[in-house]
Amino acid sequence: EADIYQTPRYLVIGTGKKITLECSQTMGHDKMYWYQQDPGMELHLIHYSYGVNSTEKGDLSSESTVSRIRTEHFPLTLESARPSHTSQYLCASSEFSGHEDGYTFGSGTRLTVV
């Protein structure tokens, strides 16, 4: 039973469209993260949040933006999608230290921009 939910699972969209990838968790975790993964590559951190109204950029530069208005909700937005944004986007959350149980990941959104 998943405690972190991502929608949609798959999205094919045209260039220039605005999209929002949804991520919600029911565990009350303060820390939430967005990772991007291309096939056969490592997961790259693109955004993270320590709590409500806290957002930071990760290691990999991304044209996406995030918001954290509620603890349970951490949506990612692309204002104008491009083919270079085609990737898998994974949302995660964690407790204070993140190592006892690791990060809990959602099932991901596979985005294809045509």
Add this chain to the structure above:
Amino acid sequence: DQQVKQNSPSLSVQEGRISILNCDYTNSMFDYFLWYKKYPAEGPTFLISISSIKDKNEDGRFTVFLNKSAKHLSLHIVPSQPGDSAVYFCAGLTGGGNKLTFGTGTQLKVEL
């Protein structure tokens, strides 16, 4: 600059035998190391972790060994089962649990 490296993109093992997945790192500031398992079209699932001050941690069929002087860790799965077939990611954790850095993953295939 890839801080966590998994040099074997794939590994094939027979059911019942031992699977050994390797990982090297360059960042001495990692506090913990974690292993994740990932099936296609799903998010990674946490398997096991080890503190940087330990050299071994065991949980059921999974054991992680850390050689800090060599900056190397390995995940042993004994006995391997067909359901273990997945991509395994090694990751290092820094900054009080605030930052998880992943390797590129190793595709494990357990054959009957």
